Every structure is written in structure tokens, then in C-alpha cells.
Amino acid sequence: MARLVTTELLLLLVWVAPVGAQPRTLRARTDLLNICMDAQHHKEKPSPEDKLHDQCSPWKSNACCSTNTSQEAHKDISYLYRFNWDHCGAMEPACKRHFIQDTCLYECSPNLGPWIQQADQSWRKERILDVPLCREDCQRWWEDCRGSFTCKSNWHKGWNWTSGHNQCPVGAACHPFHFYFPTPAALCEEIWSHSYKVSNYSRGSGRCIQMWFDPAQGNPNEEVARFYAEAMSGAGLRGAWPLMCSLPLVLLWLLS
Numbered sequence: 719m720a721r722l723v724t725t726e727l728l729l730l731l732v733w734v735a736p737v738g739a740q741p742r743t744l745r746a747r748t749d750l751l752n753i754c755m756d757a758q759h760h761k762e763k764p765s766p767e768d769k770l771h772d773q774c775s776p777w778k779s780n781a782c783c784s785t786n787t788s789q790e791a792h793k794d795i796s797y798l799y800r801f802n803w804d805h806c807g808a809m810e811p812a813c814k815r816h817f818i819q820d821t822c823l824y825e826c827s828p829n830l831g832p833w834i835q836q837a838d839q840s841w842r843k844e845r846i847l848d849v850p851l852c853r854e855d856c857q858r859w860w861e862d863c864r865g866s867f868t869c870k871s872n873w874h875k876g877w878n879w880t881s882g883h884n885q886c887p888v889g890a891a892c893h894p895f896h897f898y899f900p901t902p903a904a905l906c907e908e909i910w911s912h913s914y915k916v917s918n919y920s921r922g923s924g925r926c927i928q929m930w931f932d933p934a935q936g937n938p939n940e941e942v943a944r945f946y947a948e949a950m951s952g953a954g955l956r957g958a959w960p961l962m963c964s965l966p967l968v969l970l971w972l973l974s
């Protein structure tokens with residue numbers, strides 16, 4: 719009897735171990751909601767910011783960015799990342815406004831929790847991965863950048879930073895955007911190392927993240943984050959079902 723009990727406990731431990739080793743999937747879904755990532759300029763926690771600047775103002779009621787960050791997000795070679803949008807001549811304003819909006823979403827949104835991952839980078843501990851961007855937001859970004867130029871398809875890596883801001887590395891020629899980004903997905907997914915993936919869902923569906931929204935109707939991304947957080951913790955719980963179902967049985971058996 720004692721030996722059997724030991725075996726059963728061992729089995730139980732073996733079962734528990736792998737489940738316990740994945741805190742992310744078993745994380746309560748509320749831990750993924752209303753949070754700021756641990757990166758360079760983000761606030762620790764989201765809170766109201768009355769004075770968010772211009773294109774970042776939709777996040778006023780609850781934001782991970784400070785007023786200062788929202789102002790910097792609109793500048794060329796800002797103190798945020800010293801990034802030069804005009805690395806192949808002036809980027810057209812119609813194109814640049816999408817990059818500003820992308821910066822506002824990244825810096826200000828408290829609704830990216832379900833896609834936050836550890837980052838192996840010196841300048842930030844966490845990053846976002848595969849945020850499902852609404853298809854129209856990506857399509858429009860790509861269309862509006864048709865007339866602008868760049869020299870690379872991944873803008874995270876490979877620049878020449880010797881001058882203090884990014885310059886095209888030797889051998890990377892300037893071409894129209896569509897040369898490096900032949901499709902909307904190539905642009906939205908490759909430019910920031912898969913921070914985004916293009917969703918097949920449309921704006922207003924509640925199933926994709928909107929880069930652009932009218933705050934008069936609230937922030938539509940709250941519902942989206944809730945949906946994916948639930949789906950993710952649901953998957954985690956399903957994985958734990960055998961364990962949860964077997965516990966009472968094991969206890970009964972042990973007591974008998």
C-alpha cells in the first residue's frame with residue numbers, strides 16, 4: 719500500500735511539473751489586461767494622461783506613455799530612439815503619420831498584454847510579438863507609403879548608427895517602399911521583427927487591434943485584449959484539465 723501511494727504521488731508530481739513550468743499559459747487572464755510592457759519609455763502602470771499630444775491623444779483616458787513621450791513620438795530623430803524616418807530622403811507626411819501612430823500605439827497602449835514577450839535585447843526587457851493588426855490599418859499604411867523610400871525591410875537591425883541616428887548601411891540601396899515591402903503583410907510584419915501580424919479581421923470586429931480609433935466611442939482595443947487573454951488562459955486551463963479532474967480521484971484513492 720505505502721509503495722503504491724508513493725508511485726501515485728510520483729505520477730502526480732510528474733504531471734504537475736510541466737504544467738507548473740508554464741506560468742505564462744496558466745496566468746490568470748486579468749494579468750494580461752491593462753498593463754504596460756517593461757521597455758525603455760513605458761510607465762510602470764497605465765493611468766489617465768490629460769495632455770497626450772496630437773496623434774497619441776486617443777489614449778488619454780488610460781495610457782502607458784507620458785506627455786513627454788507622446789510629444790517625442792511626433793518628432794524626427796526624437797530622443798526616444800534617435801530614429802530617422804528620412805533615411806532615404808524625406809518620408810512623405812501621408813506615410814509618416816502611420817509611423818507616428820505606430821509609435822503612439824506601441825508607447826501608449828495598455829491593451830497589448832496578451833502579446834508581450836521577453837526580449838533578448840539590451841534596451842528593453844519585453845517586446846510585443848504578433849499583435850493582430852486590423853487588416854485595413856495595415857493596408858492603408860502600405861498604400862500611403864507607396865511614394866516614400868527606404869533601404870531595408872527590417873528596421874530593428876542592421877543600421878549604421880555611427881552618426882548617432884540610423885543611416886543606410888553600405889550596400890543597402892534606397893528604393894520605393896514597395897521594393898522592400900511588396901505586400902501590406904511584408905511591411906507590417908517584417909519592419910519591426912514580427913511585432914505585428916496582419917489579422918484577417920476588420921476594424922470594428924473586436925478581434926483585431928486598431929492603430930487608429932476615435933476615442934469618443936472608447937478604446938476598441940480593450941475588448942480585443944480581453945478576448946485574446948480569455949482565449950489564451952482558456953487554452954492553459956484546458957491543458958490542466960486532466961490534472962484537475964484526477965486530483966479528487968487520487969485523494970479518494972489515498973484516503974480509502
Ligand SMILES: *[C@@H]1O[C@H](CO)[C@@H](O)[C@H](O)[C@H]1NC(C)=O
Pocket residue numbers: 786787789790797
Ligand atoms: C522629454 O524628456 C527628455 C529627457 O528628459 C528631454 O530630453 C526632452 O527634451 C523632453 N521632451 C519634451 C518635448 O519635453
Ligand SMILES: *[C@@H]1O[C@H](CO)[C@@H](O)[C@H](O)[C@H]1NC(C)=O
Pocket residue numbers: 878879880881885886887888
Ligand atoms: C557608417 O556611416 C559613416 C558616415 O556617417 C561612414 O563613414 C561609415 O563608412 C559607415 N559604415 C558602415 C559600416 O556603413
Ligand SMILES: *[C@@H]1O[C@H](CO)[C@@H](O)[C@H](O)[C@H]1NC(C)=O
Pocket residue numbers: 918
Ligand atoms: C479572410 O477573410 C475573407 C473575407 O472576410 C475570407 O474570404 C477569407 O477566406 C479569409 N481568409 C482566411 C485565411 O481566413
